[in-house]
Amino acid sequence: MIILALDALDLNQVQKFNCKNLMQKEYGQTDLSDFNQLRTVALWASFLTGKNMEKEIPIKTQWEFKVSPEQTFLKFFKTYETTDVPAFSLKQQNHAEERKLLKGYFEDKATIEEYDVAIWRNHEENKKDFFKTVGKFDLVMGYFNLADAIGHLSFGITEKMAEVYNELDKMAEEIKNSDSFVLVISDHGMKAVGRYGDHSRNGFYSFNKKLGLNLPRITSFYSPIRRIAENEYS
Amino acid sequence: MDNYLQQLEKKSIAMIREAKAQFKNPAVLWSTGKDSTATVWLCKKAFFGKVPFPVIHIDTSYKFPEIYEFRNKIAKEWNLNLIIAKNEKALEKGVSPEKGRLKCCTELKTEALKNLIKERKFDALILAIRRDEHGIRAKERYYSPRDENFRWNYKDQQAELWDLYVKPSEDFTHMRVHPILHWTELEVWQYVVQEKLPVNPLYFAKNGKRYRSLGCMPCTVPIPSTASTIDEIVQEIKTSKIPERAGRSQDKEKAYMMQKLRSLGYM
Numbered sequence: 426m427i428i429l430a431l432d433a434l435d436l437n438q439v440q441k442f443n444c445k446n447l448m449q450k451e452y453g454q455t456d457l458s459d460f461n462q463l464r465t466v467a468l469w470a471s472f473l474t475g476k477n478m479e480k481e482i483p484i485k486t487q488w489e490f491k492v493s494p495e496q497t498f499l500k501f502f503k504t505y506e507t508t509d510v511p512a513f514s515l516k517q518q519n520h521a522e523e524r525k526l527l528k529g530y531f532e533d534k535a536t537i538e539e540y541d542v543a544i545w546r547n548h549e550e551n552k553k554d555f556f557k558t559v560g561k562f563d564l565v566m567g568y569f570n571l572a573d574a575i576g577h578l579s580f581g582i583t584e585k586m587a588e589v590y591n592e593l594d595k596m597a598e599e600i601k602n603s604d605s606f607v608l609v610i611s612d613h614g615m616k617a618v619g620r621y622g623d624h625s626r627n628g629f630y631s632f633n634k635k636l637g638l639n640l641p642r643i644t645s646f647y648s649p650i651r652r653i654a655e656n657e658y659s
Numbered sequence: 660m661d662n663y664l665q666q667l668e669k670k671s672i673a674m675i676r677e678a679k680a681q682f683k684n685p686a687v688l689w690s691t692g693k694d695s696t697a698t699v700w701l702c703k704k705a706f707f708g709k710v711p712f713p714v715i716h717i718d719t720s721y722k723f724p725e726i727y728e729f730r731n732k733i734a735k736e737w738n739l740n741l742i743i744a745k746n747e748k749a750l751e752k753g754v755s756p757e758k759g760r761l762k763c764c765t766e767l768k769t770e771a772l773k774n775l776i777k778e779r780k781f782d783a784l785i786l787a788i789r790r791d792e793h794g795i796r797a798k799e800r801y802y803s804p805r806d807e808n809f810r811w812n813y814k815d816q817q818a819e820l821w822d823l824y825v826k827p828s829e830d831f832t833h834m835r836v837h838p839i840l841h842w843t844e845l846e847v848w849q850y851v852v853q854e855k856l857p858v859n860p861l862y863f864a865k866n867g868k869r870y871r872s873l874g875c876m877p878c879t880v881p882i883p884s885t886a887s888t889i890d891e892i893v894q895e896i897k898t899s900k901i902p903e904r905a906g907r908s909q910d911k912e913k914a915y916m917m918q919k920l921r922s923l924g925y926m
């Protein structure tokens with residue numbers, strides 16, 4: 426099974442930029458109404474564990490927060506590999522660098538261009554790491570924050586966002602014919618505040634088979650993933 | 660045949676007269692910057708030398724001394740009915756940029772204006788915003804209704820065809836009227852030259868730097884420039900690739916987003 430975890434992938438944008446590969450056989454919006462704040466780490470931890478983890482993850486130390494494999498659906502797979510997954514295998518150094526540049530931008534110490542360069546460089550690194558794992562484990566999960574990171578500073582700039590969505594769609598295209606179960610999932614969507622982007626409740630999911638889900642919560646994927654592990658990879 | 664600036668001026672003057680005719684109690688906002696000074700001048704021209712409604716200056720108390728000096732001089736020379744909007748209560752409470760730029764802007768600018776509108780019952784405000792200033796301003800209409808919280812729903816705006824500016828039927832607290840929305844920064848400067856308008860000295864380069872957009876002292880930085888006359892400024896703008904508001908760090912969207920990202924734990 427392949428899970429493409431795409432931070433801030435927004436249903437409206439997927440449709441706007443006509444990302445045909447991201448819109449698999451079944452796709453739609455996720456229901457995030459049981460979360461007070463749409464925080465990246467809390468949402469991914471909840472996705473992995475099937476439980477709303479919002480209250481258990483303090484804002485200040487969220488980036489270092491980790492769940493154990495036993496708490497997650499990963500334990501149902503004999504072999505798995507994850508790339509840069511928040512609350513699990515986040516590449517601390519890369520993300521610390523990104524956050525430093527983001528802060529720098531707001532303090533007039535860094536430019537958007539410098540920030541974008543770092544985001545794209547880290548994305549390329551993750552992409553390489555992730556595609557090395559595809560086909561070699563029962564479950565591979567790769568996390569990519571391109572839409573979130575670029576979106577926060579440039580969501581209102583259509584050319585930039587088109588480039589981001591095009592890139593993510595190409596990644597989905599590459600794994601399309603892998604003869605595996607493919608879940609594309611985002612933690613939340615994004616809406617424009619002028620040129621900037623703010624987290625929205627318009628999250629996205631898609632699956633390359635019919636799951637029959639309707640407005641699933643981010644915690645609702647735990648059971649179907651478990652079923653797939655037990656039926657297909659046991 | 661009118662020159663291009665005369666055409667721009669005609670359209671703006673028509674809009675100002677329309678606003679005066681359509682609304683009971685309009686006023687014009689004046690920051691003393693080039694755009695709003697040109698707009699006040701247009702109001703003056705539209706009514707043959709006398710601006711027939713109040714001119715509002717929002718005083719955050721953090722403005723440059725040159726701004727206050729310029730304001731008082733021109734208000735006297737042009738015989739303006741100047742009203743100063745100041746949120747004294749917030750200033751007493753110690754609101755300042757150091758304690759949060761977004762709060763500072765909201766309290767000292769937005770709230771100050773809200774209070775004044777309520778007190779004086781203004782139903783239309785003439786503002787000197789331009790579409791080329793900023794991405795979000797490109798979405799503005801000439802007539803832009805605001806509710807009591809100053810909210811602007813840019814996704815639900817009426818079309819303004821054939822220069823018809825119709826008041827919307829829904830309730831709104833006040834209408835914003837934007838007579839120079841279609842002008843560019845360059846055209847404003849060319850108009851300043853043509854009309855021989857007074858210019859705030861902050862716009863001219865001193866020691867290799869000048870202000871291209873005027874705001875409050877703590878949140879405005881000068882840009883590198885050697886343009887010390889209006890002609891040199893015009894030449895500079897013709898070739899510059901730096902956005903006009905690059906020196907304005909108190910951009911509300913930016914401040915809002917910084918606060919938001921901080922609350923989400925990104926910073």
